[in-house]
Amino acid sequence: MEKILIVDDSILQAALLKSILDDEYDITIAQTAKEGLRLAGTENYSLILLDVVMPDMDGFTLLKKLQEEIITQGVPVILITSLSDVQNEERGLILGAVDYIAKPFHPPIVKARVNTHIKLYNYRKQVEHQSKTDQLTGIANRRQHDTYSALKWNEAVRLGLPFSVCMFDIDRFKAYNDKFGHPAGDKVIAKVAKTASLYLRRSTDFIARYGGEEFAAFMLGDGWDKAFENLKKIRREVENLHIPHDPSISEWVTVSIGGVTVVPKVENSYTAYLKIADSMLYEAKEGGRNQVVWVTEDGKKIKER
Numbered sequence: 001m002e003k004i005l006i007v008d009d010s011i012l013q014a015a016l017l018k019s020i021l022d023d024e025y026d027i028t029i030a031q032t033a034k035e036g037l038r039l040a041g042t043e044n045y046s047l048i049l050l051d052v053v054m055p056d057m058d059g060f061t062l063l064k065k066l067q068e069e070i071i072t073q074g075v076p077v078i079l080i081t082s083l084s085d086v087q088n089e090e091r092g093l094i095l096g097a098v099d100y101i102a103k104p105f106h107p108p109i110v111k112a113r114v115n116t117h118i119k120l121y122n123y124r125k126q127v128e129h130q131s132k133t134d135q136l137t138g139i140a141n142r143r144q145h146d147t148y149s150a151l152k153w154n155e156a157v158r159l160g161l162p163f164s165v166c167m168f169d170i171d172r173f174k175a176y177n178d179k180f181g182h183p184a185g186d187k188v189i190a191k192v193a194k195t196a197s198l199y200l201r202r203s204t205d206f207i208a209r210y211g212g213e214e215f216a217a218f219m220l221g222d223g224w225d226k227a228f229e230n231l232k233k234i235r236r237e238v239e240n241l242h243i244p245h246d247p248s249i250s251e252w253v254t255v256s257i258g259g260v261t262v263v264p265k266v267e268n269s270y271t272a273y274l275k276i277a278d279s280m281l282y283e284a285k286e287g288g289r290n291q292v293v294w295v296t297e298d299g300k301k302i303k304e305r
Contacts, residue, residue: 001024001025001026002024002025002026002046002047002118003025003026003027003028003043003044003045003046004021004025004026004027004028004045004046004047004048004049004114004118005028005029005030005036005039005040005043005045005047005048005049006018006027006028006029006030006048006049007029007030007032007033007035007036007048007049007050007051007054007059007062008029008030008031008049008050008051008054008080009031009032009051009054009055010051011031013051013080013103014029014031015029016105017049017080017105017110020105020107020110020111021110021111021114024111024115025114025118028043028045032054032055032056032057033054033056033057033058033059033061033062034056034057036048036050036062037062037065037066040066040069040071040072040075041069041071041072045075046075046076046118046121046122047075047076047077047078047114047117047118047121048066048072048075048076048077048078049077049078049080049101049114050062050063050077050078050079050080050097051079051080051081052079052080052081052088052092053081053082059079059080059081059092060091060092060095063077063079063092063095063096063097064095064096066096067095067096070151073096074124075121076098076099076117076118076120076121077096077097077098078097078098078099078100078101078113078114078117079092079097079099079100079101080100080101080103081100081101081102081103082102082103098117098120099113099117101113131143132144132147134193134208134209136186136189136190136193136209137189137190137193137194137209138190138193138194139193139197139207139208139209140206140207140208140209141208141209142208142209142210142211142216144208145206145208145210145216148206149206149216149218149270149274150270152204152206152218152220153264153270155220156220156263156264157264157265157266157268160263161220161221161263162220162221162222162223162224162261162262162263162297163218163219163220163261163262163263163264163273164218164219164220164222164224164227164259164260164261164262165216165217165218165259165260165261165262165270165273165274165276165277166216166217166218166227166231166257166258166259166260166277166294167210167214167215167216167217167257167258167259167274167277167278167280167281168196168214168215168217168231168234168235168255168256168257168258168281169212169213169214169215169255169256169281170188170189170192170213170253170254170255171250171253171254171255171256171285171289171290172245172246172249172250172289173185173188173212173213175245175246175249176188176245176246176253178246179245179246180246185213188213188243188253189209189213191241191243192213192215192238192253192255193207193209193215195234195237195238195241196215196217196234196238198237199230199231199233199234199237200217200219200230200234202219204219204220204221204222205217205218205219205220206218206219216274216277217231222261223261223297224261224294224295224296224297224302227259227261227294228259228261228292228294228302231257231259231292231294232292232304234255234257235254235255235256235257235290235291235292235304238253238254238255239252239253239254239290241253254289254290255290256281256284256285256289256290256291256292257281257284257291257292257293258277258278258279258280258281258282258283258284258292258293258294259277259280259292259293259294259295260273260276260277260280260294260295261294261295261296261297262297263297276295280293280294280295280301281293283303284303287303287305288305291303291304291305292304
């Protein structure tokens with residue numbers, strides 16, 4: 001059931017709105033703007049109904065704050081108001097409101113507008129998800145990687161947490177395609193992505209298809225030892241899939257992995273450490289493939305084999 005947040009200091013008005021909508025939606029009520037701002041960041045709401053006239057902080061101010069927060073800036077907001085002049089409507093729309101519902105409420109109009117904007121919100125989410133997802137593997141694509149890595153890197157800088165970056169790709173993949181064909185190669189890419197995803201499932205983990213048979217991943221909060229062990233498990237599990245390769249080249253399909261762990265500072269950049277991870281991947285391949293090469297927080301290089 002879709003969730004709606006009603007922010008209104010009037011118990012009577014909020015209860016009336018709830019009675020109109022709660023047969024179709026899961027309704028939460030906040031009676032102050034401060035409480036509304038807090039609740040908006042703790043749940044996945046599909047819509048916020050926001051009263052314009054409230055004490056301490058009016059609806060326009062709260063709307064501006066919601067638009068500034070990454071978690072809530074995409075959630076549609078309908079303003080509830082008895083104000084009918086064009087100037088206030090214009091102000092709300094400029095600040096990012098998607099619609100107005102005027103008091104006194106007319107239940108069919110309330111339902112119709114709410115239903116419309118929730119449908120639009122869900123459609124937009126679906127389109128955004130598709131634009132950030134690699135269609136072959138179902139994991140994030142490079143576009144999503146570039147956006148999300150910047151957000152999580154900044155979080156690591158702010159909190160002083162270890163951040164591990166890695167890159168890996170499928171060994172001798174061109175030879176595999178030449179031997180078995182591109183459709184078979186696509187299946188291998190999908191299997192490797194699925195296997196790696198099983199070990200990168202936490203909210204602090206991320207994996208994306210970076211391009212072709214290459215993947216990028218990062219982990220927030222783990223020291224180099226845990227990150228290194230986790231990526232070794234991925235390498236072993238891919239080998240244990242026992243996907244036959246060209247026997248003249250390799251018995252099974254395998255992956256090589258390079259990574260680095262750092263506690264990032266403001267002056268550091270994610271891109272620079274991604275390049276270090278890529279150079280460790282190159283070393284893994286030069287060293288015989290099917291292995292993990294890592295750089296620890298203190299700059300020490302660790303090789304699996």
